[in-house]
Amino acid sequence: MKGAVLHAPRDVRLDERPDPTIAEPGDAIIRLTATCVCGSDLWPYRGIEAVDSPAPMGHEYVGIVEEIGREVTSIRPGQFVIGSFFASDNTCEICRAGYQSSCVHRQPIGAIGTQAEYARIPLADGTLVATAEVPPADLIPSYLAASDVLGTGWFGAVAAEVVPGTTVAVIGDGAVGLLGVMAAAHFGAERIIISSRHASRQRLAREFGATDVIEERGDNAVARIKDMTDGLGAHCGIEAVGTRESMLQAIGSVRPGGHVGYVGVTHADLPGKQLFYSHTHLHGGPAPVRRFLPELIDLISERTIDPGKVFDLTIPLDDVAEGYRAMDERRAVKTLLTLD
Numbered sequence: 001m002k003g004a005v006l007h008a009p010r011d012v013r014l015d016e017r018p019d020p021t022i023a024e025p026g027d028a029i030i031r032l033t034a035t036c037v038c039g040s041d042l043w044p045y046r047g048i049e050a051v052d053s054p055a056p057m058g059h060e061y062v063g064i065v066e067e068i069g070r071e072v073t074s075i076r077p078g079q080f081v082i083g084s085f086f087a088s089d090n091t092c093e094i095c096r097a098g099y100q101s102s103c104v105h106r107q108p109i110g111a112i113g114t115q116a117e118y119a120r121i122p123l124a125d126g127t128l129v130a131t132a133e134v135p136p137a138d139l140i141p142s143y144l145a146a147s148d149v150l151g152t153g154w155f156g157a158v159a160a161e162v163v164p165g166t167t168v169a170v171i172g173d174g175a176v177g178l179l180g181v182m183a184a185a186h187f188g189a190e191r192i193i194i195s196s197r198h199a200s201r202q203r204l205a206r207e208f209g210a211t212d213v214i215e216e217r218g219d220n221a222v223a224r225i226k227d228m229t230d231g232l233g234a235h236c237g238i239e240a241v242g243t244r245e246s247m248l249q250a251i252g253s254v255r256p257g258g259h260v261g262y263v264g265v266t267h268a269d270l271p272g273k274q275l276f277y278s279h280t281h282l283h284g285g286p287a288p289v290r291r292f293l294p295e296l297i298d299l300i301s302e303r304t305i306d307p308g309k310v311f312d313l314t315i316p317l318d319d320v321a322e323g324y325r326a327m328d329e330r331r332a333v334k335t336l337l338t339l340d
């Protein structure tokens, strides 16, 4: 099969890779319907995370079940399924508490690489959620968004304790930040303030429910948000970047006792003293997307939400290198890769 492989920084290629086969009795093999490039794929692509040997890429996926192992009972061949970036049993104590991305048996899908024609999904019963029927083509981008960026934005809003009437500051205008806006609106936030300097992202943010768009960053953004909230700061912050500056902007933007949901893959050390005196609740990490999938699938199938709009570049998997370049150069928010 064909699959994307990162050979060195900024060198991603579509290589011939071995067809996956059932390795464990809980596995399923899926034929990808669509896949995409994640903002977090840019960390190794840019060389910020080391690439020691050629690495298969991709951890977002929707597809049709081709084959199941002998222990799989909850899904069957022919079904359209969605999973997330960690396979999880969905039965252990951690999963039952809603933290499937820290499942005691978790396996990273990124090591498998779903920017490919086929993928082996471990722990299929716990990981994959099937739709009631094979969806129409126009809903595929939204289901694909649920696989990571929508579920991650959703967790950001849940972790930030967004409830009706709150003011929410969103840091990051990538796909996760924009879908954090969508989630905050769904949870009834009264005011949603996002930092963005890009016209197309600002437009999408407003479409998803942002009430205010500010162009300031860092300390200037913090000062602006304080001005907008009687000097107090927002109730909730959704951090969707992962740098030191964005974390400090999120912490600075919320009031004492406020909540920050941080879902950008953090590459930063934080100043302890500043954290101590902030009185901020911090809750984040790799989103337990599996927790939210049944609800998100319902919202998408009934067309209540349309998160597929975050894909502003759709190209064939064959052109995967261009998909990475476009996101790296911020010409695209998010690239959807189609398969034949």
Ligand SMILES: [Zn+2]
Pocket: 088, 089, 090, 091, 092, 093, 094, 095, 096, 100, 102, 103, 104, 105, 106
């Ligand atoms: Zn588990």
